[in-house]
Amino acid sequence: MRRLWFLLILFSLACRALSPLAMPAEAPVATAIPSREASPTAEITGDSAEPGAESFGYSVRAHPDGGLYVGDRVSFEVIAPPSAEAREVSVRLKLGYGETQELGSARFSPFGILGRLQATLTWVWDTRFLEPGEYTVFFTLHPQNLTWEERFTLLPASQLVSWEARSAWASARSECCTVFYLTGTEAERDLPALLETIDLQAEQASRNMGVQITEPITITLLPRLLGHGGFADQDIHVSYLDRNYTIGDLGMILHHEIIHVLDARQGGDLRPSLLVEGLAVYLTGGHYQPEPLLPRAAALLSFPGWFIPLEELAMNFYTSQHEIGYLEGGALVAFMVQRWGLPAFMDFYRDIHPHPSGSIARALDQALKSHFGMSLAALEAEFLQELKRQIVPSDVAENLRLTIALYDTARYYQQLLDPSAYFLTPWLVDTREMRRLEITADYLRRPEEPANLAIETMLAQASAALKDNRFVEAERLLKAVETVLQAMEQGVPHPFSQDALAADYFDIVTVLKSSRVLTSPLSSNPLQPQIIKVEGDQAVVYYRTAEPTLATARLVRGRNGWRWSWSWEQGN
Ligand SMILES: [Zn+2]
Structure with a gap:
């Protein structure tokens, strides 16, 4: 149910003029960050x-x-x-x-x-x-x-945001899965469609893997982005939020993580990460989006030094460049299935055993020799030959280059300004215990300083542009974010002033921060922008109301900076 007073905005300071260089809230962020690893x-x-x-x-x-x-x-x-x-x-x-x-x-x-x-x-x-x-x-x-x-x-x-103070754990049962979410979040708003997506992906994953889902899978929908948006152990955690600054397709992330759960249930003495992730990418038909795996991996060869030798990748999978590692893993499994068939690949995959040296590469080498009579080095040589035979459309190479740039920049942002979200050390707590103790804040609350909001909305726009193959726009936004992050890391004062587009986003976020959304006749919440599109001297902003639905606002650039134009339209 929507109530009219959700749509009202208090223009307390909304008309305050802001020049591009007047950024008082920014200095503490700039000076508090000595290095990429800092907290x-x-x-x-x-x-x-x-x-x-x-x-x-x-x-x-x-x-x-x-x-x-x-x-x-x-x-x-x-x-x-x-x-x-x-x-x-x-x-x-x-x-x-x-x-x-x-x-x-x-x-x-x-x-x-x-x-x-x-x-x-x-x-x-x-x-x-x-x-x-x-x-x-x-x-x-x-x-x-x-x-x-x-x-x-x-x-x-x-002083807590009103919907956060009221939020609680809730659950729903779908055909395949038990789904947990927090009330008052986007997951609750879109729950019927999400349950349908989850069942569809579980059915496809089960069919692609050739494994029945005999016991329900537990899926927790997180209202903040952690890592790249999905994690799996025996349970699955998937991020679902409006201000998602990655290009991961929700259905594909669910499919990928469900494959991991079904794969783990099948067991295996040693499952190298290269093949665990490669299998999930291959069976899902791509990493973040549907992708032609072999031509896309072939595009790596046009960038000197990008292809990671398989031995090195097998040994250091998660610390290698993330998107390249997953793409090579997915393409390698695609190549092996093409060469020997899925049943033979699965027999090999479930029959890898630790090598006395402790080396994963030597364990792989040993299993390859016993199943296919081929060493890891020989497999790599044949794999490279196959990649060289591929025809790579030019937009595939450009999409790959910018996908890597997008995720590298997003991880750079996480390390500097949202370290709990960084995928190698995420703050992912025991969610079952969290529900038992009725704790919600570890997932609900996140850094939402103007710098966070400006960078996340810029990255989200870069993602939207990349999904549409609008490469010039995506690259412009990524350049802006990178310039700001580098300036922060170097302790440059007013880092957003180093790039004109970044300065626009920061000014717009600052104008929005001075406004509040009425959530009841007596209380109000800070306005939370989810999407910001800057087009010349105009900006369209989608922000969260109390429910959470999205409302639209328009800002215009005046002689003294950005100011409200109108803000009454409701919708997505
Ligand atoms: Zn995975």
Whole structure:
């Protein structure tokens, strides 16, 4: 049900003139980021007289992202310096001076696909019965007995966005799957269509894999983008949101992740990541979009140094260039199926065993010899010959080049301004436990500073342009984002002023930030832009109302910067 007051906007500061260089909210972002690996966690004030984590080479991240509010169950990541040999070290957290409260302790261990060494303390600080204000947490490393402190600000729960405060876990059952989502999100809005898509993809994946779905698959729809939009272990997590800045087709991501679940249920002694991902890409018919795998992989050969030798890729799959690795894996499986047939490929794939040396490449080599009488090197030579025979349409090569640029830029953004989303170390918690404890903020809340909104809407536009093969527009937007991120990394003041298009996006986001959407006669939410299209001196903005539906606004560039033109039309 839609109510009229959702559509009203308060023009509190909306007509304030902004020149392209007047960007007061930007400076803290620019100065807080010393390097790509840094953690620009805004909650840490770090201005204590005591030495902070950085002075010992450690860094601390608090979750949820995007500000801490009374009611949160706060988690901490204590990240060890790259040089640390901290496996035998633990950290203990205490809250406050005098009458201290133990928050917990944890040993350092590898985290994420990257295996970053860190101590992870999940939901250790329960703030439900605390007053808003500033709190100090003491971190002590054992056995060195080194202590530092960090300060965190708890904001009043009344300042939370109204729909976020009301959101709760809900579930739905489809033919194949049990689907969990958060109320008040885009997933709830589009649930009937999503359930249909999920069933369709599960049926196709089951048929393509030749495996029945005998027990339901659990799928969680996330309201924020994590990694590239999909993860699978025994359960599946898929991002579903309006401000999605990647080109991943939802049906393809679901199909890909369902293949992983069915594949894992079939087992196998050693399944190399190159073939696990290659099989999912091959059976899905592409990585993010439907793609002609062999011609697209052949396009890699026209860019010197892009083709990754198979031995190297097998050994370092997830740390190799992501899109190239997946494309080569998918094309390699396509080639092997073309050469020997799917049943023979599957027999080989399920019959790979660890090599005494521990080398995945040698394990692959051994299984190839016993099934096909061919070494890994010989397979690569034949695969390359096949790629050289392909005819590569020019738009396939250009699409590939810009797809890689888009995802490289998106990962660069995540590492700098949304590190919890970076795919090698994502903040992906135990979702089953999260539901049991009725925790929602770890997935609902995310960094939404003007810099985040400006870059995400630029990347989203670049994705939309790339999907339409509008290459010049996509490249222009990606260049703008890259220029800003590089300026941030170098500590340049006003990084958005380094590119005219980026400055437009930042100014528009700043104008929007000063406006609010009425969500009831008594309360309002900050306006959340989902899509921004800049066309010369005009901009069209789609923003979230309370429900969440999208409303449209138009802004125009005046002599003193961007200002509202109108904002009454409702629709998608
Ligand atoms: Zn995958």
